[in-house]
Amino acid sequence: MSAVNDTTDAVEALNETGYKYGFVTDIEADTAPKGLNEDIVRFISAKKGEPEWLLEWRLKAYRLWERQQDEEPGWAKVSYPPIDYQDAYYYSAPKSVDRPKSLDEVDPELLATYEKLGIPLHEQEMLAGVAVDAVFDSVSVATTFKEELEKAGVLFCSISEAVEKYPELVRRYLGSVVPYSDNFYATLNSAVFTDGSFVYVPEGVRCPMELSTYFRINAANTGQFERTLIIADAGSYVSYLEGCTAPMRDEHQLHAAVVELVALDDAEIKYSTVQNWYPGDEEGRGGIYNFVTKRGACRGIRSKISWTQVETGSAITWKYPSCILQGDHSVGEFYSIAITNNRQQADTGTKMLHVGRNTRSTIISKGISAGRAQSTYRGLVRMQGKAGNARNFTQCDSLLIGDRCGAHTVPYIEVKNRSAKVEHEATTSKISDDQMMYCRQRGMSAEEAVALIVNGFCKEVLQELPMEFAVEAQKLVGLSLEGSVG
Amino acid sequence: MLEIRNLHARVDERAVLKGIDLTIARGEIHAVMGPNGSGKSTLAYVLAGREGYEVTEGTVHYQGTDLLDLSVEERAREGIFLAFQYPVEIPGVAGTTFLRTAVNALRKHRGEKELDAMQFVKFVREKQAELNISDDMLRRPVNVGFSGGEKKRNEILQMALLEPKFAMLDETDSGLDIDALKTVADGINALRDPARSMLVITHYQRLLDYIVPDRVHVLAHGRIVKSGGKELALELEKEGYGALAGAEAA
Numbered sequence: 040m041s042a043v044n045d046t047t048d049a050v051e052a053l054n055e056t057g058y059k060y061g062f063v064t065d066i067e068a069d070t071a072p073k074g075l076n077e078d079i080v081r082f083i084s085a086k087k088g089e090p091e092w093l094l095e096w097r098l099k100a101y102r103l104w105e106r107q108q109d110e111e112p113g114w115a116k117v118s119y120p121p122i123d124y125q126d127a128y129y130y131s132a133p134k135s136v137d138r139p140k141s142l143d144e145v146d147p148e149l150l151a152t153y154e155k156l157g158i159p160l161h162e163q164e165m166l167a168g169v170a171v172d173a174v175f176d177s178v179s180v181a182t183t184f185k186e187e188l189e190k191a192g193v194l195f196c197s198i199s200e201a202v203e204k205y206p207e208l209v210r211r212y213l214g215s216v217v218p219y220s221d222n223f224y225a226t227l228n229s230a231v232f233t234d235g236s237f238v239y240v241p242e243g244v245r246c247p248m249e250l251s252t253y254f255r256i257n258a259a260n261t262g263q264f265e266r267t268l269i270i271a272d273a274g275s276y277v278s279y280l281e282g283c284t285a286p287m288r289d290e291h292q293l294h295a296a297v298v299e300l301v302a303l304d305d306a307e308i309k310y311s312t313v314q315n316w317y318p319g320d321e322e323g324r325g326g327i328y329n330f331v332t333k334r335g336a337c338r339g340i341r342s343k344i345s346w347t348q349v350e351t352g353s354a355i356t357w358k359y360p361s362c363i364l365q366g367d368h369s370v371g372e373f374y375s376i377a378i379t380n381n382r383q384q385a386d387t388g389t390k391m392l393h394v395g396r397n398t399r400s401t402i403i404s405k406g407i408s409a410g411r412a413q414s415t416y417r418g419l420v421r422m423q424g425k426a427g428n429a430r431n432f433t434q435c436d437s438l439l440i441g442d443r444c445g446a447h448t449v450p451y452i453e454v455k456n457r458s459a460k461v462e463h464e465a466t467t468s469k470i471s472d473d474q475m476m477y478c479r480q481r482g483m484s485a486e487e488a489v490a491l492i493v494n495g496f497c498k499e500v501l502q503e504l505p506m507e508f509a510v511e512a513q514k515l516v517g518l519s520l521e522g523s524v525g
Numbered sequence: 526m527l528e529i530r531n532l533h534a535r536v537d538e539r540a541v542l543k544g545i546d547l548t549i550a551r552g553e554i555h556a557v558m559g560p561n562g563s564g565k566s567t568l569a570y571v572l573a574g575r576e577g578y579e580v581t582e583g584t585v586h587y588q589g590t591d592l593l594d595l596s597v598e599e600r601a602r603e604g605i606f607l608a609f610q611y612p613v614e615i616p617g618v619a620g621t622t623f624l625r626t627a628v629n630a631l632r633k634h635r636g637e638k639e640l641d642a643m644q645f646v647k648f649v650r651e652k653q654a655e656l657n658i659s660d661d662m663l664r665r666p667v668n669v670g671f672s673g674g675e676k677k678r679n680e681i682l683q684m685a686l687l688e689p690k691f692a693m694l695d696e697t698d699s700g701l702d703i704d705a706l707k708t709v710a711d712g713i714n715a716l717r718d719p720a721r722s723m724l725v726i727t728h729y730q731r732l733l734d735y736i737v738p739d740r741v742h743v744l745a746h747g748r749i750v751k752s753g754g755k756e757l758a759l760e761l762e763k764e765g766y767g768a769l770a771g772a773e774a775a
């Protein structure tokens with residue numbers, strides 16, 4: 040982790056010498072000093088040239104967060120030492136470190152992983168941060184995408200750019216699904232978020248490509264407090280892929296993102312995540328805490344939101360992509376694979392809130408634990424009083440590798456309408472010696488055998504991923520379990 | 526090809542093989558018969574290298590090297606194949622995916638290029654027809670919901686694709702109807718090759734009508750109590766193991 044220390048040292052040095060005039064007025068500065076207070080929030084907002092209403096919103100969030108500081112959620116089945124929020128930086132301008140000029144200058148270990156994942160060469164260059172002029176190939180690809188999106192009328196940009204260019208849309212929808220007061224981490228995010236993505240798909244438009252493709256090529260430093268807002272207007276469709284199968288390292292330990300989705304009448308949003316943050320070493324040192332709030336509102340009649348997630352990274356994952364099924368006949372889906380190895384901890388699941396009539400939801404959760412990892416599925420299905428004929432089907436399967444890990448299933452079911460139906464199935468299984476023997480007798484290594492069996496176990500979820508990522512995700516499943524057997 | 530000397534093995538603290546001597550030359554087919562629980566499957570597992578099957582004494586040489594030094598997958602890559610008595614189910618893994626992973630593991634070991642999905646389909650098609658295996662069966666998860674006969678045919682398909690040098694067939698004829706037995710036997714015969722040896726474990730002389738063995742051995746209480754030519758199988762069919770097994774126990 041010496042690179043991290045270097046960065047921190049450099050920033051600290053800057054800190055001691057560079058801010059003798061105070062940072063609040065000095066918005067020319069690139070980095071805010073350590074710690075969190077109202078001035079820092081103002082600094083971030085000023086840095087981004089935000090309108091007054093947004094600053095006010097951030098400040099409301101900050102003040103609430105400050106009052107709640109002792110109320111960090113403790114109910115999840117994860118444990119970690121307390122986080123010192125004053126011992127962190129909340130704003131620093133994008134670093135212009137020396138970028139490698141070609142893949143020859145990139146860490147061979149990283150390249151080996153890209154190779155194993157089957158990531159195309161020009162994308163490897165982008166991911167490894169090779170200087171842009173060296174990869175004109177992929178840049179021209181990105182330009183083509185951009186033109187295509189514009190032609191379709193799809194707005195796709197960073198959220199800062201959206202605040203500037205489409206302030207009405209942002210003002211109308213930001214915080215409308217995840218209010219700033221939602222939970223501890225969402226409140227923190229609302230106060231200090233620095234960037235993220237914004238998507239608006241106009242009425243009747245089917246987004247002409249997976250936003251993943253574009254996004255991946257442009258995957259910049261995503262930052263610690265990401266904020267994403269996706270709006271699908273009536274009758275539109277969009278598929279968005281967040282993250283990347285390539286391993287991500289980041290010097291920030293805490294990540295608290297917020298994602299809000301809004302689907303209007305007959306609109307559909309498919310949101311897929313492949314999350315491969317640094318999980319820490321075998322002893323559980325280092326690694327990222329991923330405390331994310333993701334929620335979609337099916338506001339319109341017959342609207343649909345589908346979450347698919349493959350979680351293999353992070354030291355601790357705390358994440359419940361949810362759907363509020365407001366529109367009659369709306370549909371919510373949650374497909375999840377959570378793999379934990381070594382000392383990783385994951386507490387993940389979903390909430391399906393059935394508000395409208397004839398709403399349907401499906402939850403398929405596959406948890407895989409190896410090493411000394413702990414994995415918990417936590418899911419809430421609530422059928423509200425007016426949710427006549429609402430349906431939910433939940434299936435939670437856990438697979439254990441070895442006998443020092445754990446899997447837990449915590450379903451919460453609340454039914455307030457008598458015509459609503461909830462079905463819940465849960466299984467726990469192990470990879471059997473017979474299965475291992477069978478695969479290895481056919482020439483597979485123990486690791487190949489585990490990867491194959493686990494991929495079979497996850498199949499129903501993997502097939503929900505966009506094609507191009509399904510293949511990589513399959514390989515990732517194998518990679519993240521390396522060292523779990525033998 | 527294979528030389529087993531005074532092989533003793535334990536399973537779960539229990540001595541099951543108690544001194545096996547057996548030599549199989551290149552291209553030969555040997556049949557092993559014997560009562561339930563005599564150690565036939567154990568012998569096959571020990572030769573395949575299954576974990577938990579502990580060799581306490583004796584040696585096994587395969588193509589001149591010490592077989593017991595190798596792991597299960599290393600043995601498989603060196604050409605040892607076992608058609609299991611009870612093929613195991615692997616939920617969610619399509620037959621083709623499983624087969625392709627296996628074939629590619631061997632190709633990788635031999636320094637050959639791995640086959641992609643399209644190339645593999647071509648490769649498998651021909652053998653598939655010979656063994657009367659439908660596309661549907663290969664799309665389904667490995668052995669899940671397969672009938673007894675389908676499982677056995679699937680084992681032989683794997684053998685055909687992996688082209689082993691030494692194949693062990695553990696009761697591949699059990700549970701087959703007459704037509705399926707013929708199909709499987711034809712499949713096995715098609716793989717008869719001067720460079721390929723086989724150890725065929727069976728309870729029925731019927732199979733040996735189709736696959737004529739060079740030698741027949743009778744295993745009882747963890748030892749080979751009698752060996753002979755193909756006519757030994759006929760003899761056993763008439764007289765049962767009683768005399769042989771009993772004589773040994775006395």
Ligand SMILES: Nc1ncnc2c1ncn2[C@@H]1O[C@H](COP(=O)(O)OP(=O)(O)OP(=O)(O)O)[C@@H](O)[C@H]1O
Pocket residue numbers: 536537539541559560561562563564565566567568610
């Ligand atoms: N895992 C095990 N644990 C304990 N005992 C075992 C185990 N596997 C095999 N045995 C014992 O070893 C002996 C030999 O078993 P094996 O399966 O080799 O017999 P077999 O000759 O193949 O019988 P069959 O004709 O019924 O297939 C049996 O008594 C069996 O109970």
Ligand SMILES: [Mg+2]
Pocket residue numbers: 565566567610695
């Ligand atoms: Mg047996």
